[in-house]
Amino acid sequence: xxxxxxxxxxxxxxxxxxxxxxxxxxxxxTIARFKRMQGYDAVMFTGTDEHGQKVERAAEAIxxxxxxxxxxxxxEFRAQWEKLNIRVDRTIRTTDPRxxxxxxxxxxxxxxxxxxxxxxxxxxxxxxxxxYVNEAKPGDPCPECGxxxxxxxxxxxxxxxxxxxxxxxxxxxxxxxxIQPETRRNEVLSFVRAGLNDLSISRTTLKWGIxxxxxxxxxxxxxxxxxxxxxxAVEDGGFERTGLWPADLHLIGKEIVRFHAVFWPxxxxxxxxxxxxxxxxxxxxxxxxxxxxxxxxxxxRSEPIRQVMGADALRYFLLREIVFGQDGSFSFDALITRYxxxxxxxxxxxxxRTLTMITQYRKGAIPEGSDPAIAELAAGTIKTVQETxxxxxxxxxxxxxxxxxxxxxxxxxTMAPWKLARDAGGDAQQNLNRTxxxxxxxxxxxxxxxxxxxxxxxxKIWTQLGMKDSIESVTFATLAWGGLPAGQQIGEVSGxxxxxELKEGVAKMRELExxxxxxxxxxxxxxxxxxxxxxxxxxxxxxDFGKVDLRVxxxxxxxxxxxxxxxxxxxxxxxxxxxxxxxxxxxxxxxxEQMLHRKVVIVANLQPRKLKGIxxxxxxxxxxxxxxxxxxxxxxxxxxxxxxxx
RNA sequence: GGCGGUGUAGCUCAGCUGGCUAGAGCGGCGGUCUCAUAAUCCGCAGGUCGGGCGUUCGAGUCGCCCCGCCGCCA
Numbered sequence: 001x002x003x004x005x006x007x008x009x010x011x012x013x014x015x016x017x018x019x020x021x022x023x024x025x026x027x028x029x030t031i032a033r034f035k036r037m038q039g040y041d042a043v044m045f046t047g048t049d050e051h052g053q054k055v056e057r058a059a060e061a062i063x064x065x066x067x068x069x070x071x072x073x074x075x076e077f078r079a080q081w082e083k084l085n086i087r088v089d090r091t092i093r094t095t096d097p098r099x100x101x102x103x104x105x106x107x108x109x110x111x112x113x114x115x116x117x118x119x120x121x122x123x124x125x126x127x128x129x130x131x132y133v134n135e136a137k138p139g140d141p142c143p144e145c146g147x148x149x150x151x152x153x154x155x156x157x158x159x160x161x162x163x164x165x166x167x168x169x170x171x172x173x174x175x176x177x178x179i180q181p182e183t184r185r186n187e188v189l190s191f192v193r194a195g196l197n198d199l200s201i202s203r204t205t206l207k208w209g210i211x212x213x214x215x216x217x218x219x220x221x222x223x224x225x226x227x228x229x230x231x232x233a234v235e236d237g238g239f240e241r242t243g244l245w246p247a248d249l250h251l252i253g254k255e256i257v258r259f260h261a262v263f264w265p266x267x268x269x270x271x272x273x274x275x276x277x278x279x280x281x282x283x284x285x286x287x288x289x290x291x292x293x294x295x296x297x298x299x300x301r302s303e304p305i306r307q308v309m310g311a312d313a314l315r316y317f318l319l320r321e322i323v324f325g326q327d328g329s330f331s332f333d334a335l336i337t338r339y340x341x342x343x344x345x346x347x348x349x350x351x352x353r354t355l356t357m358i359t360q361y362r363k364g365a366i367p368e369g370s371d372p373a374i375a376e377l378a379a380g381t382i383k384t385v386q387e388t389x390x391x392x393x394x395x396x397x398x399x400x401x402x403x404x405x406x407x408x409x410x411x412x413x414t415m416a417p418w419k420l421a422r423d424a425g426g427d428a429q430q431n432l433n434r435t436x437x438x439x440x441x442x443x444x445x446x447x448x449x450x451x452x453x454x455x456x457x458x459x460k461i462w463t464q465l466g467m468k469d470s471i472e473s474v475t476f477a478t479l480a481w482g483g484l485p486a487g488q489q490i491g492e493v494s495g496x497x498x499x500x501e502l503k504e505g506v507a508k509m510r511e512l513e514x515x516x517x518x519x520x521x522x523x524x525x526x527x528x529x530x531x532x533x534x535x536x537x538x539x540x541x542x543x544d545f546g547k548v549d550l551r552v553x554x555x556x557x558x559x560x561x562x563x564x565x566x567x568x569x570x571x572x573x574x575x576x577x578x579x580x581x582x583x584x585x586x587x588x589x590x591x592x593e594q595m596l597h598r599k600v601v602i603v604a605n606l607q608p609r610k611l612k613g614i615x616x617x618x619x620x621x622x623x624x625x626x627x628x629x630x631x632x633x634x635x636x637x638x639x640x641x642x643x644x645x646x
Numbered sequence: 647g648g649c650g651g652u653g654u655a656g657c658u659c660a661g662c663u664g665g666c667u668a669g670a671g672c673g674g675c676g677g678u679c680u681c682a683u684a685a686u687c688c689g690c691a692g693g694u695c696g697g698g699c700g701u702u703c704g705a706g707u708c709g710c711c712c713c714g715c716c717g718c719c720a
Binding site: 131132133134135143161182183184186187188190191194195196197199254257258262321322323327328329334337338340341342344345346348349350351352353354355356357360361395396399402403406409410412413414416417418419421495496497498499 | 648649650651657658659660670671672673678679680681682683684685686687688716717718719720
């Protein structure tokens with residue numbers, strides 16, 4: 001049997017898992033299940049990247065050792081996958097001793113082949129990202145995170161990346177699908193064509209890393225260490241033993257394309273090792289069209305969704321709603337709407353009505369007969385799903401499956417089996433048989449096709465259809481119309497996707513979200529409010545605070561200020577005779593549309609000030625952290641315009 | 647700034663090498679059946695296809711310019 005080894009990234013453990021991690025991992029595991037249906041021996045990998053400065057510091061911040069800290073977080077990741085019904089076949093923690101051996105071994109091969117040299121770097125360095133910022137001047141911010149860079153002079157080991165410029169271009173050209181989707185490939189190509197500089201792969205500024213097998217106190221740059229985890233996980237004391245390397249697919253987010261499509265193949269080339277076959281970068285999951293980030297405080301976790309909707313609902317939503325490869329928007333509203341219309345009203349209802357009719361009209365025994373039009377459509381659907389999923393076009397494949405579901409619903413209405421059931425004459429009973437079989441067989445095929453996407457629910461429908469063999473034994477080689485045995489007794493019928501009331505569901509998930517994020521914070525030893533509180537503010541008396549007139553305002557108008565990226569021109573109702581004109585530096589965080597009709601907190605007695613020629617009569621109150629964008633203060637309950645904060 | 651991408655009904659998007667009255671799903675509105683999860687099914691909703699100029703018998707579909715948004719530029 002052909003193997004298919006695929007990986008998620010090694011998740012960095014400086015923070016707890018969230019829905020973004022879930023997205024990648026669910027997509028990967030769906031591919032694994034799909035590949036198994038195609039007859040491959042699919043091997044699913046996920047793991048954790050545990051070294052580096054950020055982890056060292058995050059651990060220190062809560063008074064734990066890096067090892068204690070990573071033990072905690074990596075366990076959290078593993079627990080997450082288990083809860084979400086994600087089967088992991090291979091995994092690695094980069095702090096595992098056997099990983100250290102593989103990293104050093106691979107480094108040695110690069111060294112022996114002449115691709116490593118000792119050099120020194122003098123210039124700007126971002127400690128947070130462990131990144132050398134070549135073109136920056138002292139005091140410049142880091143292009144990744146915006147933090148101020150530090151000037152360092154350091155002796156490092158360098159990887160001769162420059163030697164691979166041509167070889168990499170050759171790789172991308174000879175294997176056009178090495179990087180997907182196309183836009184990412186274009187980016188990488190233009191990046192590499194511009195010429196590659198050598199890459200520093202060691203650090204002496206931190207301890208929490210794998211030591212280089214050389215003199216001195218060098219530890220590996222976290223990315224050199226991490227990428228090799230894909231290999232360690234299938235090493236087993238020799239790659240021949242598992243036969244799993246090279247990987248067939250690295251599934252990643254678009255932010256780490258360069259590491260996977262440029263550095264990683266270069267490292268492997270230098271070590272004379274086989275290259276992965278493909279790197280696929282998916283897009284970002286936005287929350288209500290905003291980037292999720294800690295500084296915005298809008299990170300969504302999977303656990304509340306799982307508790308309210310089930311893991312399958314989330315997986316279905318992510319794969320159906322978002323075009324794989326592009327950015328996509330997540331919201332609780334969209335999730336429930338999608339669930340109700342597709343899973344409850346579509347699939348769930350079809351299962352329910354079909355199985356109930358077989359119970360009522362045929363005492364639970366599947367009758368004989370078949371409708372050629374539906375049979376043909378189903379055959380086409382099987383083909384389409386295979387083709388689209390092969391290209392990771394999940395949304396298209398799922399759309400095709402729902403076209404079949406819809407056709408069966410129409411077919412049922414056309415045949416009106418409930419009328420046939422009351423008709424003893426003519427062909428009525430035969431037509432009823434044909435209708436019931438057709439619906440049930442279509443349901444069986446739909447269920448089988450959906451099993452990679454609905455790994456918990458599909459088996460339930462499968463069992464209700466009375467199928468004896470496990471759904472996991474179904475392959476595309478055998479899946480065809482007519483596979484449902486006539487005469488088969490169906491199982492006990494029960495609803496698989498109960499409808500979820502929109503408002504209640506959203507409220508429930510939001511409530512749980514707060515609970516879960518508090519739990520995560522507790523796990524990390526953080527006190528809820530302790531997040532980077534401004535240090536050393538002098539104490540003030542209550543009178544001092546009383547001088548500040550804070551009022552609730554309603555944004556009536558909002559537009560960008562011409563010639564400025566940061567400013568918004570707002571008209572805000574403070575309950576006064578005239579709305580106020582306020583210019584706020586929040587345009588990088590909020591669009592005018594988002595501001596409209598929003599209740600905000602305004603400093604109402606600030607001296608007027610002219611910004612870009614517009615007089616601003618007040619200031620909008622927002623919180624921000626170093627390097628992050630401002631987040632507006634707001635209220636959970638309703639409050640009239642003009643109310644004073646005191 | 648350079649390179650790449652993108653802007654189509656309220657929302658999410660299809661529309662390949664240019665050609666019948668511009669489509670789908672969801673939402674909305676009206677109706678229907680009753681097997682079913684207040685589900686299904688049927689009908690309706692009239693969007694300057696970002697803007698302009700051009701090529702063409704004919705342009706969301708090609709070219710140029712402009713505007714907006716996104717990504718990459720170590």
